[in-house]
Amino acid sequence: MTAPIRVIGVGQHYRGDDAAGLAVAARLQGSAGLDVHVGVPDAAWLLAQIEDQPCAIVIDCVRGGGAPGSILRLDAAAAAHLRTASTTSHGNALAEALALGTALGCLPTRLVIFGIVGDRFALGDAMSPAVVAAIPALVDLVRAEALSPPP
């Protein structure tokens, strides 16, 4: 039996579109073949979720890279170029976790990052309509990615 694929939704509920990763993960909870986790942006926590996994999928909101609601798919090499655009005082979890994991050589063999381009990140904002509208498509993409055979 194949081990479930680790899926991690990252974000903050109270920062507008930054909640998108959490919203996608919530919809994926209970899906067959997926081991879904959610968390606030914390590099050490995130690295602990993905380290030494054969495959992991991370979903986070990104700033830039297209119109709000656009979906980006990055592999670990592409994600290494992510720059910090933190809305939290505790740093940029994803970029730091990837840098740490690369330095320690413990990133998953297959790591895919889905980014959904956000528009609003202020405290108390709701998610923007474009991001909300894109969530079902991203849920489907994550499921398809998890089912696809390794390259």
Added chain:
Amino acid sequence: MTVETRTIKVDMLARVEGEGALYVRFRGGHVEDVRLTIFEPPRFFEALLRGREPTEAPDITARICGICPVAYQMSAVHALEHAAGVAIDGQIRALRRLLYCGEWIESHVLHIYMLHAPDFLGLPDAVELARTHGDVVRQGLRMKKAGNALIECIGGRAVHPVNTRVGGFYRAPSRAGLRALVPELEWGRDAALATIKFVATLPMPDIEQDYEFVSLRHPDEYPLNEGRIVSSRGIDIAPSEWSDVFEEFQVRHSNALHARVKQRGAYLTGPLARYSLNFDRLPAHIQQAAQDAGLGPTCRNPFKSIIVRAVETLYAFEEALRIIAQYQEPAPSFVPVPLRSAVGHAATEAPRGLLYHRYAVDDAGLLSEAQIVPPTSQNQGSIERDLWTVASDGIGLTDDALRARCEQSIRNHDPCISCATHFLDLRVERA
């Protein structure tokens, strides 16, 4: 004749929790001004608690910080239980202490390995430390994970746990669930001892500060949740007397209130204070480990706080193992705490230091007042004094070297700007 001036600024301090800045100004070869500026806007937690049910306070105040939510929950529940005249003992008390051990582990280890150690090795951040000292960082991440697992087992999740309630816990963790953590905690205990040995090898600037240390002190235990508030200059009060002895005040350059001993001035809470005021409450073999690492019973060198944190991390692992060995599931998992027309106070020991809460409950049983005094707020005055010393001693350094030394001296106290209201960024002016 012109007087040379020099300004050093750090506009955005890194590797601290929150957002703030530092400004140092020299004139004629002397430090003229030092300001630790917390510019992040106030967060109004005390105001938004008014009119809420007291039972909401632990979960609302936990949101003040993602690193030390347990501290906020613990100070909140103890203050409200104090208001009701309810004392918690037995396994619920032990479970709270165990939960706090988890937070000390994850918070101290995060600071030691990810935030502070790079300073001593001249490295820019934890990523570079991972490149040069991979095994060290791996060890730290695994230790942090053990602390997080403890919080998750008791609190339901590692960040902003949800299982704490006034009177106890919504549900007691199973004995089997906690015992499953033992092997990793035993590994962590050994790793903590190795951590003490590692940080003891780091180069330490030789600075001693004349702090007034303030911490809890308990008759039998190294303090976490309970005790009297004591100081190295004779304060010995119940937490309910906090405002008789201490006061908060505003400074123009910080959005976080400072605090001082009335008619006396700045003081320091946190690991240095706790350790120095409670060395005799540590088990003998941990005292020995501290002494082997070069610490005496009192430590006034702020840079050595990294060693003290490692000592406290060892204590937290050992205390966690002791409590788990004796744990029996409490039934029920909480006691009733009726609240009407009362005022309650509590102070507990957050990883960064004393965290004081005071709540007033009105006739309708709702919160009418809340006062929260985080450790970083209380430490701002002492941090500025440290900076004054470090800048004076380092006047011959280049701006970059002095900037790095000043940032390091701020990180000595692991400031949580998010808690204090939020802060950090450094400017040095040489005029």
